[in-house]
Amino acid sequence: MSDDVIYEIENLRLSFPDMAHKPLFGAAPRIEILKGIDMRIARGDVVGIVGGSGSGKSTLGRAMIRLLEPDSGSIRFNGQDITHLEETALRPMRRRFQMIFQDPMSSLNPRQTVGSIIAGPLKLQGFDRVSARVDQALDHVGLPRRFRSRYPHELSGGQRQRVGIARAIATEPDFILADEIVSGLDVSSQAQVLNLLEQLVRELGLTLAFISHDLSVIRRLCQRTMVLYRGEVVEYRDTRALFEAPEAEYTRELLDAIPLPDLEQVWA
Amino acid sequence: MADARGLVKRRAGARLWLSAGWLVLLVLVALFAPLLAPQDPLMQDLFAARLPPFWASGADPNFPLGTDSLGRDVLSRIMYGARVALSVALIAGILTCVIGSVLGLIAGYFRGWPDVVISRLVDIWMAFPPVLFSILLIAVMGTGLGSIIIAVVVIDWTRFARVIRAEAMSQGAMDYVASAQVSGRKRFSIMLTEILPNVMPTIVVLLTLEMGIAVIVEAILSFVNLSISTDDPTWGSMIAEGRLSIHQAWWVLVFPLIALFLTVLSLSQLGEGLKDRFDPVLR
Numbered sequence: 296m297s298d299d300v301i302y303e304i305e306n307l308r309l310s311f312p313d314m315a316h317k318p319l320f321g322a323a324p325r326i327e328i329l330k331g332i333d334m335r336i337a338r339g340d341v342v343g344i345v346g347g348s349g350s351g352k353s354t355l356g357r358a359m360i361r362l363l364e365p366d367s368g369s370i371r372f373n374g375q376d377i378t379h380l381e382e383t384a385l386r387p388m389r390r391r392f393q394m395i396f397q398d399p400m401s402s403l404n405p406r407q408t409v410g411s412i413i414a415g416p417l418k419l420q421g422f423d424r425v426s427a428r429v430d431q432a433l434d435h436v437g438l439p440r441r442f443r444s445r446y447p448h449e450l451s452g453g454q455r456q457r458v459g460i461a462r463a464i465a466t467e468p469d470f471i472l473a474d475e476i477v478s479g480l481d482v483s484s485q486a487q488v489l490n491l492l493e494q495l496v497r498e499l500g501l502t503l504a505f506i507s508h509d510l511s512v513i514r515r516l517c518q519r520t521m522v523l524y525r526g527e528v529v530e531y532r533d534t535r536a537l538f539e540a541p542e543a544e545y546t547r548e549l550l551d552a553i554p555l556p557d558l559e560q561v562w563a
Numbered sequence: 564m565a566d567a568r569g570l571v572k573r574r575a576g577a578r579l580w581l582s583a584g585w586l587v588l589l590v591l592v593a594l595f596a597p598l599l600a601p602q603d604p605l606m607q608d609l610f611a612a613r614l615p616p617f618w619a620s621g622a623d624p625n626f627p628l629g630t631d632s633l634g635r636d637v638l639s640r641i642m643y644g645a646r647v648a649l650s651v652a653l654i655a656g657i658l659t660c661v662i663g664s665v666l667g668l669i670a671g672y673f674r675g676w677p678d679v680v681i682s683r684l685v686d687i688w689m690a691f692p693p694v695l696f697s698i699l700l701i702a703v704m705g706t707g708l709g710s711i712i713i714a715v716v717v718i719d720w721t722r723f724a725r726v727i728r729a730e731a732m733s734q735g736a737m738d739y740v741a742s743a744q745v746s747g748r749k750r751f752s753i754m755l756t757e758i759l760p761n762v763m764p765t766i767v768v769l770l771t772l773e774m775g776i777a778v779i780v781e782a783i784l785s786f787v788n789l790s791i792s793t794d795d796p797t798w799g800s801m802i803a804e805g806r807l808s809i810h811q812a813w814w815v816l817v818f819p820l821i822a823l824f825l826t827v828l829s830l831s832q833l834g835e836g837l838k839d840r841f842d843p844v845l846r
Contacts, residue, residue, distance in 0.1 A: 402738035
């Protein structure tokens with residue numbers, strides 16, 4: 296782990312309007328989702344972000360790649376403050392941070408072929424040799440090149456998620472956010488996608504933030520782990536240390552909740 | 564997998580071809596009405612009034628579908644009536660579709676104040692009773708083809724706006740839209756390249772439906788004598804006139820009614836058929 300910091304997040308706060316309690320006139324009250332998050336991600340790190348539902352892990356991720364604008368605090372990416380950057384100013388930087396989404400059925404446009412889905416970011420960011428790069432991305436994720444002309448609904452769940460990964464790595468980003476990317480897959484596809492991700496991290500030297508509620512996945516993949524609880528950081532440490540000796544009560548509860556194989560004598 | 568898909572495709576194919584066949588026939592008839600029509604649709608002959616269609620006794624082979632109570636040829640009048648019906652269907656349908664869909668897309672995708680403005684407008688618009696509203700419009704603008712088209716557009720754009728808005732909203736919440744944003748696509752461009760293709764099947768179905776509705780609206784307005792000048796034959800005015808002599812000459816009412824029915828049915832089936840045939844997700 297080098298000291299080269301790719302993400303520096305300080306006291307990040309973000310809230311949503313609570314439309315359910317909006318008075319007839321005037322602004323809706325706001326619900327604070329992130330309550331002052333501090334984190335640093337070093338280049339080449341694979342960071343796991345865990346927490347129960349509603350802990351704010353997806354919101355944090357979407358704020359990091361500026362799909363959401365924070366209320367206050369700061370996000371520095373490669374040393375540049377992107378906290379309140381306008382969309383137009385962000386656009387040229389977009390190739391530097393990409394995202395892989397949870398549900399590949401929803402994140403791949405059903406009316407575009409795999410080829411044009413992967414080519415999309417490349418064209419928008421003004422890359423040359425788009426076609427060759429699409430082939431390269433498909434090779435990286437282990438999909439045959441003839442899949443370029445397929446539509447997403449013709450692929451299996453695992454293959455779709457590979458297309459999502461191919462799209463994310465095609466622009467050679469410095470950072471990729473993976474938001475619950477294996478939770479919609481069956482166990483064998485999960486294993487394959489995780490293997491692929493591990494391999495890509497090694498080969499391409501990716502920096503990855505991996506959001507999940509599945510601690511066993513995090514333990515396998517990530518060097519550092521952040522535990523979120525109700526919009527606050529509970530722990531942010533080396534994964535091995537965190538799993539062996541959890542400091543916070545909430546982390547302990549999470550670890551205890553991992554289902555262990557509980558075989559009956561008959562099977563053993 | 565292959566066999567089930569083939570089955571669906573065959574069914575869609577038959578539906579598409581039958582409806583398209585009727586509509587093509589109708590377009591040809593409308594275009595070449597002066598050449599094809601056996602009689603002048605306006606020529607009256609009181610001595611040949613209420614002649615029955617060709618298979619009944621006492622029929623005249625010059626009037627295959629009989630004559631009305633003024634002795635005008637029913638078939639020729641249906642052929643010329645197709646011109647009005649099709650112009651209204653095409654022009655009014657497309658105009659309504661474009662205006663309503665654009666507003667619906669903007670409201671559904673951009674949300675915020677454009678949505679507030681457009682949605683309120685739709686709500687207010689829909690509070691007017693449509694038939695009364697159209698009669699009022701025609702009364703103000705005067706009769707004529709243009710007025711009918713404007714009446715259809717003014718009344719029915721809300722149908723598109725509402726449906727397309729809801730559709731654009733649900734598509735806008737999909738991750739592929741977020742992904743396009745992460746890739747650096749501009750918002751307006753996302754609306755056109757990501758959302759629109761996914762809303763297109765709905766637009767096509769609505770458009771063909773709207774064309775059918777436009778034909779019916781024209782017929783309704785003819786029925787209350789507010790369509791084109793009374794000289795030009797339209798299906799609606801034929802139905803209205805046929806109603807008066809239904810006990811003596813049912814064919815004056817029934818044949819234009821069949822033409823109207825087949826056209827509206829074909830238009831709606833055409834939309835469904837096109838969707839089944841050309842939607843890559845269903846194919």
